[in-house]
Amino acid sequence: MNSQPAKVLSICVGKPKTVMVNGHAVYTAIFKTPVDGKVTLKKLNLDGDEQADLTVHGGPDKAVYSYPIEHYEWWRDKLPGVDFPNGKFGENLTTKGLLESDVCIGDEFQIGTAVIKVAQPRIPCYKLGVKFGRSDVIKMFLRSGRSGIYFSVVQEGEFATGDEFKFLRGDGLNVGVQDVANLFTGPHAVNRDVILRALDSQLADQMKSFISGLL
Secondary structure: OOOOOOEEEEEEEOOOEEEEEOOEEEEEOOOOEEOOOOEEEOOOOEOOOOOOOOOOOOOHHHOEEEEEHHHHHHHHHHOOOOOOOOOOOOOOEEEEOOOOOOOEOOOEEEEOOEEEEEEEEOOOOOHHHHHHOOOOHHHHHHHHOOOOEEEEEEEOEEEOOOOEOEEEEOOOOOOEHHHHHHOOOHHHHHOHHHHHHHHHOOOOHHHHHHHHOOO
């Protein structure tokens, strides 16, 4: 972790809606809007937030998605002319000081009265391309290594914009979120040591099933 406490810069939620893409209807909840005040976090999501396709989104290992504000400048450079308000990547929490390279699978944090646990990096589906209006953003996202972080909920509670992440504990295996994300792209994809340690960690079961096939 950084020397300065990580904190929540914005909280965004959204419910599924149908949007038209090249003449086709797409049902998605990736379009989220900011909310003010305290928000209640329950086992599967924040109040006011839902997922459209529960076969690939949501569930206990994807209850909350965070994305670092530090990545936004990189994206502005790569995609000039694109507007980048907080929540652009469909994240629930836009954060400062909580990078994939700084946290590990199984790390637990308290924000407000809620306790959350790092579950996995994000591997995007085609709906990120829907959000941006361009399909190439999916490969850009994967290759960038800027995955963001999915959390499970250890303890339900409330928190608000500006609240800090208080580190509580880790599992001792030190499997970085960045290390797991790197398994899905580039020369990192054959890192046997990371795979074996990740399989012993508290990584989401669905992702364990996938990376076990890389051995």
